[in-house]
Amino acid sequence: MATAAELDRPASSPEDFRQEVRSWLAENFPPTLKGMDNALASVEGPTEETPEMTAWRRAMGEKGWGVPTWPKEYGGGGLSRADARVLSQEMARAGAWNPIGGMGVMMFGPTLLEYGNEAQKQEHIPPIARGEIRWCQGYSEPNAGSDLANLQTFAEDKGDHYLVNGQKTWTSGGQWADKCFCLVRTDKSDKHRGISFLLIDMDAPGVEVKPIRMISGMSPFCETFFTNVEVPKENLVGKEGEGWTIGKRLLQHERTNLSGGGSRLQPSGPSLADIAKKFVGTDDEGRIADRDLRARIAKWEMDWRAFLLTAMRVQAESKEAGGVSVVSSILKTAGTKLGQERAELLIEIRGLQGLGWEGEGFSEGELASVRAWLFGKATTIYGGSTEVQNNVIAKRILGMLDHQ
Amino acid sequence: MAVLSEEQTMLRDMAREWTQNESPVTAWRKVRDANEATGFDAGTYGTMAEMGWAGIVIPEAHGGSDFGWLSLGLVLEELGKTVTASPLAATAAAASAVVLGGSEEQKQLWLPRIASGELVAALAVDEGPRHDPATIKATVADGRLSGTKAFVAEGDAAGLFVVAAGDGLYLVDGGAEGITRSRRHLTDFRSHAEIRFDGVAAEKLEGGKDSLLDDVLDRARVLAAAEMLGLAGQAFDTTLAYLKQRVQFGQVLATFQALQHRMAALYGDIEQMRSAVEAGLAAIDSGGDTRQAALLAKAKANEVGHVMSREMIQLHGGIGMTDEYDAGFYLKRMRVLEAMWGNTSYLRDRFASLSGF
Structure with missing residues (x-):
């Protein structure tokens, strides 16, 4: 990792950098790849790359912008956080996505940068930054x-x-x-x-x-x-004998990524309400006809907003304090719970149409929702189950100790 | 547990013994892997019929045993414990339409074949993915029925359809011309079919009360609830057994108070689900007003079944997520049953209307 001082320096000339990013993206990001998403590729299976996708991955790898805040000497982008934000804003603006991801980026890389020796960093970090090694x-x-x-x-x-x-x-x-x-x-x-x-x-x-x-x-x-x-x-x-310490540090990176504090759990596509309007219908005033369902969708949307506000507050407080806010410990539990609730609502709204497994009569999106609903049951189990997270909160934050 | 007659106790014990020995979850796994549209093993259903189960709610005069709905519910609960697939519930609900609304001739024609297990019957009401019996577009003109029915349970194997049209219920021979069946493959791997009727010969069920469709739906609801009771009860038992043997942090999980309290709460929920389900079944046998009892049975089954099937996975941890383990079967079947014949919102809304608020 770059040092804290490097990361926190203001972008020296943010507008210049924005222009640089913009023209580089115009030159290197193939517009045909717009809107695709590689975020879950490492979990869901081998990515079949088209030549265009390969070229895009190589261009980003060359630049180090797949891991924008990693040090340049190991193939990272060497950007400050401010510049990295500019990069991500401009990528979103262009419809570009990060082709470099997986556990190497999310968990192992940051840990090795912290604990690895020079030879290990030289050997392992650059191939992760280029998206070559899984x-x-x-x-x-x-x-x-x-x-x-x-x-x-x-x-x-x-x-x-x-x-x-x-x-x-x-x-x-x-x-x-x-x-x-x-x-x-x-x-x-x-x-x-x-x-x-x-x-x-x-x-x-x-x-x-x-x-x-x-x-x-x-x-x-x-x-x-x-x-x-x-x-x-x-x-x-x-x-x-240091494995437990290093391994736990790595899990912190994992939990940050699994919490949905990032953009991964951000629902994309039509909202629950729009899907409900289609499947359930509306009354004369355009309200979802099923009032009980309407109230529960409203509750979910409000819970989700409260969660996003919490995630943002944690980020702001962590930055202010120069460390991780204790509130971050609730993000994984809260984020995964909301993700599961949304998947259940989506199924309920669509009725039996929302429970298709395969074959005739179901859209790809509907089938994908079903698989996501089932697989999503794992989110409260892996990466530290909800029960283990609650133990951590009760013991470490609230000071509630076992029987003495 | 409801107070059972001697015959009911014998029937339940027989169903339990047969299911546990002859139709464990591994049997369902084989049917699942075979992945046939009909979603059940014909030989297994034949055996059930030989034991008299296909005729439990059919009058003796028409080849059944007239044992009643609580009795059939006891059997479905036992079958639910091992996720055993059969067209028993759909066939009984459809048969009840004939019993309640059929002419003597219609009864003589169809009921003995249903009671013997020769014929699978299906109830075709809904025309969309959400239960909505108030919106029926199927029509009949000159004895010919036209319309499309969605997600008809056991529709792939049905030899008789009981079809809801705008002006009542009709019988349609499964072999009649003008029927198009398309499989709808849901997560429970059971039969759900879209059935298109294009001017198909249909005979109206002229008897029965104006409320015939609602009376039949009550029966479909309590039978679904009985299967859900079996699923939930087994999900609970399996989870409890797992917590008592899985060791983490040097102790069995069952010793953790946080988990003890969750299981205690689920135990209480399932006992109340049982009361509601058994009361729903018994209400139909008693012949009085069945409506609220049936809504309560299915609503409780939906609520508790939902939570129990979810908790089964969570409390098992990773192993519950694997296909090799059985937890997924309970979750998938439960969600399908939840959506059939009214989800919880629908049932609550109906309950409120019936209660005058």
Whole structure:
């Protein structure tokens, strides 16, 4: 990461920079790609790129603008936050989207910039910035879900390398990933301090990946098996035993991304009210005919606004205080709950038309809503379940301790 | 649990034993994977018919056992526990239209074939994706019915349709000319079909009260509610068993008070759902005013079923999200049943109107 001072300096000449971005986008962003979105590509599957998309990804990668605030020396854009905002405004204006994403950008990159050594940063950050390498996360295990520190995958010290054995689960995009950042056990005698942060090549001998079919019919997650996988010592991030600290830091990046505080949960397309008007009809004054439904849509819209206001307030307060606001801890729980409520409302509004699985009689949008509704049930489970988040709030913020 | 007669207790025990042994969720998984439009296993339905289940609400004079609606509800609840698919509910609701509104000739023609399991019957009322029996556009002229019915449950296998037209209910032979069936593949993998009737020969059900359609819909609602009771009850039992065995942070999840309270609240909800559902079924057997009881049964089933199927996934955590586990079946079937024959808003609105406010 750029230093705080660099990030916070005002854009030296914002208008010049705006002009620069504008003309660069005009030259490099193919208008045919307008309005497409790559944000979930890393979760939903391999992206089939058209030559135009490849060219766009390369142009953005070359410029470092896919990761605008990452340092230039590792392939980032080296922009201040102010300039990055200008960039994102201008991209939105042009209908351009960021072709560089995934776990490398959202979670692993920022963590490695903080904890990696110089050689690791030189090796791993530039390919992430160029959108060339996909990373996946090897955290959860069958008996280490909410109780993540219970993980048992063992990395045995063999002198010049580790020998890794064990099983990970919920490996997002594991079947398409090139590399995996993993929490492994290097010491069986200490639950938390026995954990280390290790980088593993997914094509190394002994790595086996099995997709898990979800209730939505999709398989965005895998079980990943490590059988006598040899991992070079230089792939250890930080020191042995620092994995829990580094891993938790990475989870903060994950939660920020999952909260919907960003734009990812921002509903796109027609509003609930417009869909309801179409499916339910309106009374003489243009109100949704089903009054109970109307009231609940109003409640959702108001809850959503309150959530967005909270997300903005958290951002402003964090900036002011130069740290993360404690209120950020409610964002994931609140954002995912609202996302699920919206998906349920969408189904209810459309009646049986909103429950299509496949085939004749359903639009693509309707079918996509159904899969999103089902898959969305995972949002309150992964990335720290709502129950675990509530524990954190009760214990760390409210000071409500267990029985002594 | 309602107070059951000896015969009802025997029927329920038989249904429970058969379902648990012969039709566990793995049986539904096979039907799901086969992905046929009819959405149930014909051999399994044949076995149910041999046990007399297809004739439970059909008078003895017409080949049934006249065991009543609570009895059929007990069976559907047991089937719901393992997500067992059958056209029992749709067929019984459609048959009730014949029983309540058919001529002796119509009864003799159709009811024995329904009671024997030879014939699947379907109730075709709604013309859009949301339940709205007040808006029926299908018409009949010179004994020919025209119109399009949406998401007809068991419409893919039906040999008899009971069709709502503007001026009443009509019987349409499933083999008649002018019928076009298109599968509508919903998340529950059961049969829901769009049925187009183009000037199809139809016979009116002349008997019964003016409220015939509403009386039939009451029956469809309580049967859906009975299946939902089975789904919700099993969702609860499965979740409770999981919480008692899953270990995290060095203790079984069941020892966490936050989870204990959630399960306690769900337990209370499901018991009240049971009271409402059983009362709805019993109201139909008693022959009095069934309307409010049926609305209450389905509304409670909708509310509690919704929360329980959602909580089943959340309380299981990641494993509940996998197709390999069964939780998804309960969620998907529950949402479809919630939307059928009136969602919660619809039922509340009707309840308020009936109550005079």
